[in-house]
Amino acid sequence: MKRFSTLLGIAAAAVLTTAVHAEEIVIGNLADITGGTADVGKPYAEGVKAYTDYINGKGGINGKKIKLLQFDYAYKIPEALNLYKKFKDQDKVLAIQGWGSGDTEALKEQVAKDEIPYWSASYSAHLTDPTKAPYNFFCAPDYSTAARAGLKYLKDNWKEKRKPKVAFIYPDNGYGKAPIPGAKKYAEELGFDIVGEENVDLKAIEATTQLLNLKKADPDFAWIGGTKVSTAVILKDAKKLGLKTKFFGNIWSADEGTPKLAGGAEEGYLSMQGADLYGDPGPGMKVIMEVTKNQPVPTHWIRGWVSMMVMSEVLKIADKNKELTGPGVKKAAETLKNFDTMGLTAPITYTATDHRPNMTVNIYEFQGGKMVKKAATELPRKAEWLGL
Numbered sequence: 001m002k003r004f005s006t007l008l009g010i011a012a013a014a015v016l017t018t019a020v021h022a023e024e025i026v027i028g029n030l031a032d033i034t035g036g037t038a039d040v041g042k043p044y045a046e047g048v049k050a051y052t053d054y055i056n057g058k059g060g061i062n063g064k065k066i067k068l069l070q071f072d073y074a075y076k077i078p079e080a081l082n083l084y085k086k087f088k089d090q091d092k093v094l095a096i097q098g099w100g101s102g103d104t105e106a107l108k109e110q111v112a113k114d115e116i117p118y119w120s121a122s123y124s125a126h127l128t129d130p131t132k133a134p135y136n137f138f139c140a141p142d143y144s145t146a147a148r149a150g151l152k153y154l155k156d157n158w159k160e161k162r163k164p165k166v167a168f169i170y171p172d173n174g175y176g177k178a179p180i181p182g183a184k185k186y187a188e189e190l191g192f193d194i195v196g197e198e199n200v201d202l203k204a205i206e207a208t209t210q211l212l213n214l215k216k217a218d219p220d221f222a223w224i225g226g227t228k229v230s231t232a233v234i235l236k237d238a239k240k241l242g243l244k245t246k247f248f249g250n251i252w253s254a255d256e257g258t259p260k261l262a263g264g265a266e267e268g269y270l271s272m273q274g275a276d277l278y279g280d281p282g283p284g285m286k287v288i289m290e291v292t293k294n295q296p297v298p299t300h301w302i303r304g305w306v307s308m309m310v311m312s313e314v315l316k317i318a319d320k321n322k323e324l325t326g327p328g329v330k331k332a333a334e335t336l337k338n339f340d341t342m343g344l345t346a347p348i349t350y351t352a353t354d355h356r357p358n359m360t361v362n363i364y365e366f367q368g369g370k371m372v373k374k375a376a377t378e379l380p381r382k383a384e385w386l387g388l
Contacts, residue, residue, distance in 0.1 A: 024067045025060075025315060025324070027052075028087035028096040030103050035075030037100055040227070040252060040300045044121055045070060047304025048097050050291055051312070061315045069093065077102050088114055095119070095315075095329055097307060101175045104136065111135045115326035117314075117333065119307050121300075123251065123274075124178040128355040129387030130334075135326070137333055139307045139341075139348060140274025141361045143175075143250055144388060147183035147223060149361035149377040150248040150272050154221050155190045167196035167214050167245070169207075169234060170225030176202075179250070182388045183223065195219050200234055202227055207234045211241050224249035231269075232261035239265040248272070256298050259369040266366040270374070273362040275302045275345045277371055284342030306341050310348055310357075313339055346378070354386055 029048055032041030052068045060066055069091055073079040080103035087093040096111070098104050098120035104127065111118045112135045119137045120127075125144040127136045141149070151166070158164050166187050170176035176199075187194055195217035198210035211234070214222065222245045224231050231253040238245065248270035256277070258266050276285055278296045288297070288305060317332035318324050334355075338347040346360035359379040364371040379385075 023064050025064050025319075026067045026069065026091055026093045027311070028083070028091065028093040029068055029070040030073050030080050030083055030096065030098045031070055032075040032099050033072040035073070037075050037227070039229075039257070040255070040298075041075070041099055043298045043301040044099065044304035045072075047297070047301035047306075048308045049304075050301075051305045051308035054287075054291060055308075055312050061312060062319045064319065066312070066315075068097075073099075073103065075100065075102060077106050080106060084110065088116065094324065094326065095311060097311065098122070105174065108133050108136060115330070117311075117326060117329045119311050121303065121307070122175075124175070125182065125385075126178070126387045130353060130355055132387060133355070135330055137310075137350060137355055137357075139310050139345065139357050140251060140303055141272075141358065142356060143179040143225070144182040144385065145356070145359055145379060146250050146272035146274075146361050147179040147225075148186045148379055148385075150223065150270060150363065151183065151187050151190055151192065152379065153270070153363055153375055153377050154246075154248065155192070163191055163193045164221060165195045165217065165219045166192045167194070167198070167217060167219040167222040168225070169198045169200055169210065169214075169222055171202045171230070172199040173202075176225045179225065182385065192221075196222075200226060200230055202230050204230050204233050207237045208241070211237050211243060214245070215241055215243055219245050221246050221248060223247075224253045227252045228254050228258050228261060232258060232266070235262045235265040235269060246270070254366070254371075255300065256296075256371060259366065264369075267368075269366045271364045271366070271371060273299055273364055275299060275306055275341075276343070276362065277364070277373075278302065280373070282343030284344035287342065288344075302344060306344050309341055309344075310336070310339065346376070354381070356381065356386065 031045035056065045071083050095117040101122040104120040104122035123142045125142040127133045196214045200207045254271040277299050314333045318328045333350050334352040336350050346358040348357045361377050363375045365374050
């Protein structure tokens with residue numbers, strides 16, 4: 001009888017364990033907390049984790065808690081590949097929150113083959129084309145959309161009768177080059193004269209030669225497609241050389257920490273962003289300020305929060321449809337229409353033929369060491385722009 005009771009206890013424990021596991025949704029998270037992009041990767045990962053804790057505190061996904069497996073791959077691609085294998089084979093993750101261009105590009109074909117939905121902070125336009133990246137999603141305007149929005153804003157505010165002149169500065173890698181063809185074509189359509197193109201490495205400590213080349217062409221505007229460290233180098237050298245060019249750049253080219261790096265040379269710089277900044281008005285920001293106890297966090301943190309928010313909404317849809325599988329999550333994502341992120345971004349929409357989240361870019365200008373919102377530029381969702 002005692003043995004029978006023991007067996008019943010073991011069986012009950014096994015059932016309980018299975019039930020608890022069934023009430024968890026396992027999500028993998030590849031994060032750069034200590035690597036080459038940790039200055040922006042760490043706050044982004046913290047935002048992902050913070051929203052996970054927040055939604056779990058609200059009951060999770062229709063009563064199911066999210067189990068977030070967050071690992072630091074230090075921006076090392078071999079480590080990302082090893083962690084992905086662990087996520088897939090051992091942890092049986094349903095979906096993944098990824099990070100940058102390195103891991104996203106390395107895993108693009110694999111996640112499609114394994115049918116594991118992958119949200120990341122790599123915003124290259126080709127990832128929005130489901131024919132090329134069917135299981136990839138993100139929550140900010142792609143790099144090409146950001147460049148087009150900046151060009152449109154500058155052209156709309158151009159007062160002179162002559163054509164404005166524009167140049168492009170970017171690192172010679174996939175990330176830097178991604179938006180250039182689309183941006184150049186759109187610049188020509190808007191009536192810009194393209195007068196220069198220079199490469200500045202992400203690890204550059206000076207950009208004098210490139211800027212002297214541009215100074216001869218005297219561009220009115222110049223796009224910067226690097227990161228905030230290389231951007232600060234460009235802006236400081238441009239100021240030293242006396243360039244009158246107004247600079248504008250992508251989502252990673254500047255943030256709240258830029259004034260400390262650029263030392264005032266950032267004044268007037270236009271930054272294309274995909275979410276509000278800390279302290280901007282709105283219901284979503286009110287929640288974030290409560291969660292962070294009014295301790296400011298950078299915009300990358302907020303986009304991490306939004307990425308997990310959007311994924312959570314998709315998981316709710318998939319769970320309600322009783323399709324909590326990789327293909328089911330993808331299918332649910334592609335039904336998301338005008339999802340309200342509580343005002344932190346423009347509404348998010350994905351379809352089976354278009355994974356662009358929205359076409360709205362927040363444009364901030366550095367004024368007196370602070371980022372001041374100038375506009376929210378919305379572009380048309382043109383089919384010919386998809387993936388380019």
